[in-house]
Amino acid sequence: MAGSFHGLTVFNNNVHAQNSDSLSQADIAEPLFDIEKETYIGTILQNAANPTFRFDPRKGKSPSAFFAEVDPTPSAPGINEMVKPPTFPNVSPVAPDGLIVSSPGFHFNEQNNAMSAFQNALVPPKPNITISNSETDDGYNVFSKAGCIKCHAGSYFTNHQIIPADKIGTEPSRAKALAKTAKIFAEPLLYSPTENVPIRKNARVLKIPLNNIDEQQLRLGFAHDGKGGYKTPSLIGLYWQAPYLHDGGVAVGYEHNYGLTGTLLKGKPVDPYRSIIALVDRKERQKVIKANASLHSVHITGDGHSFWVDQESGFTKKEQIALAKYLLSLNKGRTEQQ
Template sequence: MHAQNADSLAQAEISQELFGIDKEVYIGTILQNAAHPRFRYQPTTKEKPSAFFAKVDPTPKTVGVNQLVAPPQFPKVSLAAPDGLVVSEPGYRFNEQNNAVAAWQNTLNPPPPNERINEERAARGREVFVRAGCIRCHAGAYLTNNRVIAANVIGTEPSRAQALKKTENVFGEAVIYAPNTPVPIPKGAKVLKVPTDHLDPEQIRLAFAHGDSPGGYKVPSLIGLAWSAPYLHDGGVAVGPNGELGLSDTVGKGVAPDARNSLRALIDRTWRQRVIAANAADPALKAVHVTGAGHGYWIDCQAGFTKEEQEAVLDYLLSLTSR
């Protein structure tokens, strides 16, 4: 649903500020490899890429090719529209579809885990979870405090924490069109300022890596861990059902990471070191900054926990399938 992820052409107006790439070069680079011949730009022509795109654009009244609406601050981005644009189709109201999808998503719960969970042991695991201090961040109904933790504190691979850093070059005021505004947006549509004074400035700096901030990662919910392996912010903590280590020997070979084994590697430093070593042996993973390192919060023998307590915590984590 986000412009940056779904429609690369939507970033053409700020390609210089975000990527250091001239707008024409940016459009031409994308379109010269278009899958459909109609949209494929030929660099040997003298035509500007933007002029070529204007002739073949399937949505000429919107930015890019998807059904997107440019909020009032466009081409700048903002806290209200971090991607700079909002998905909204003609015939709907501004942002109506996004809100509808979000409301539906909020009704979903993950299915039960594939393995049978011992409820008594899971209850003991909850006690260990609290005693280990996990509750400091993973609290509340969704088991998250919704805070952004600095990358140099959490210790995970830092490159993704810097992903939005250059948005500082084009950061604007958080404004949106009124929710009852029809699409296409009419002239003189009402513009609303989004309240942001209550937000923690340091959290904003961490989320966007603005200024000298190292950037950070938001504490994720633990609901549905049984279905979300591999783990960590880089997806690098993966162990297969037969002990296969790292992404190369699991996902890379078509082997689904096992949730229990992968979670064990998340909280047991001996297993984690094996996973990190396996990932490090693959140059392809190094190229995309996947290590499986960081989040050094352990529930293992070295931290004073027994093997039975560790297994109880795993049962608890795998049991988290509803809010």
Template structure:
């Protein structure tokens, strides 16, 4: 009987939080987040205890924290898993109070209603009914219409995977944890696959439907903020007394919405270069896949740079305000204009900047800031070289929760991600075909880049050689003027920081200067892309650095317009075939080129022209064997 009515809790959970918060413990902040028990997870963990010292792991040689060592034990790994599912570092403030994720046609009530409608069965695509009719990005979305969010809800869960809900300040707020993007529900069992990309998460649509998408303008296509300013634009007095203008809030909002609506499902633009160049969300099978990030920019510090990469999501991508100190160098605007632009449409009055009140945006935000003393609204600390950007802190700040140690959660989730192994592919394994495919892999020369036990040479390749989307490769270019030495606080440093914290120099002398130039597009470099590991490649279709190589279950379903954009999954086998067969790739590129939306967000499917097809002397059987090998190239055992 309890199982039969268990789904009722889904409908009631948010309401309960609200009632409890409003009536009895409003000074507290009750919250609900789903973290699946191990029996409800399709996952492989291989835990190894030891010490990480600047990326060098030793299982049996203790090293002190004051030298930079991170102790990896079950306590840290358990914290990493908990961080993966639960930790937001306070980003519900930015997402809910500033972007307005739940203040437009998507509401907490309608999201709860959609979950209740599942009756505990779970889904890979939570369809939410819109609460009002709106015109967004030139399109009409009608009240009562159900949209595909791609949000996953595991069987028996009362909240979306990776979306903690909190009742605070008299309202329900939603945050984002790692699991929203880097875990997925298996459509057959409705269990959670840890580390698998949420390949249909509709981030662009949900951001566009928020009431202040303009707060995320650096991720859109904004060539020059001046184009949104005229004689009627809001006037502010900056803290230096200078009169400046903010962009027209409605015009900027419309421009940002139009771009976000063009993002394919399962894609996200993590760069803040004011260019629209989203790519597919990566998986979380990280062991051996260093350096991290699309360009390999996360290379220094603990876990071979994985801690730096983990930090990026919460230090930058879920809090645009954190980049305010670098706004002049990165975006060509004063800190006041930058903050005012982000806050002038905020749905919550606490954070809504009003130029008519004659207060500078920086002064206004200082009074509203829930985390005084650090940039932005998320829980962060300033690295020793703040506000400079460094190899150890490419975002200029580090997320760290009060009561923890500096970078503790980032280190924990990095250590835990390195234990993950991909689930078994849904295609049967044939050991003889795998061996034949390995021989083709070597004969075709793939091993020159995708080498070693993790099928990567851990190098960055120039964008000219790869031939893929160029703007993303040089997205870090403007950081060169504010680049500093890599210093970091000792990992045993408490948060908040003490008056004289111990500062360590991060070892970088062993890095190839040319690789750094490629990763960061420094000097005369046009940037590059990191050679990714092919472990778990089955779970990360579509492929290539722009995510443009997609083929459906039929070879006639070529390109994103015939697959992802229609809500169809890219087939791993057929999409990998398009990576190596030039004729099939040509069809993919042609299909993508016929979509104005994909052209606007620079998704082409071009590049990586290393063919293994008939014109290169390989048979169809050899192609099949190679793909079979790639699909079943599981993590090698030690």
């Protein structure tokens, strides 16, 4: 929500600073995971795939002392090339994991911003679906009549709002993932993008403005309300995004095989068209949820997003098909399509 590229840079940084290097969280393991720092490091390193980083508790060294001897990036937590922002080890709206990925020789945050610029230039390929102008009109009319347009609004089919998890009804585990950051939440401070890495002493610090962000949306985004939520996704390129929903659970194959257990986990592709039908048809969705029963313990159900376009909601099969084809045909913004 905050920072450059309307928050996209924050998202890109979070993927590379946290999700690809669990050691980067060692300094905040206790408030976030209730795990003491040494235990956290040792637990991760004792099963390291690379023998160089494999910690052996029988050799008498502490996990942090052992890691210090093999750490390829001693100036940063973990092994990735990262910079500690002014608020480290606390997290903030612009550093949700407390760190910023930046390599020596680059400007601060330059690589994350470059990734954001690249992503903003991407255009989905044309979907493998044929739809006439009249079918497009029919599909859009159903899209409006069913109320999809209330959330998937505007030129890019999103209102850019975070919807509470209990309202959207999908698997809430990821929505809650950042809830404990409330304990160590700091103001949004970053070094100036003109600063070079490694960061010099007395480097310029900027406070990133949050005055354009609704406070309730901020609480929802970080689950500081205890529940969290999900941002309304754009529908552009929907054809290429199957399986659907936040847990990726809505999957139907070309052979009418249901759920992830009947498709990807068996090496069988997911059919975007049949999966979209399952997204809006409650009878088809129940087949998906039933097929995913063995995955519920890992938070994959295919449940939620109960906005139906089916016979029980007063829509004909023809209207349902029109909506599905319309949704899967979207690969440009509404203004561009017009």
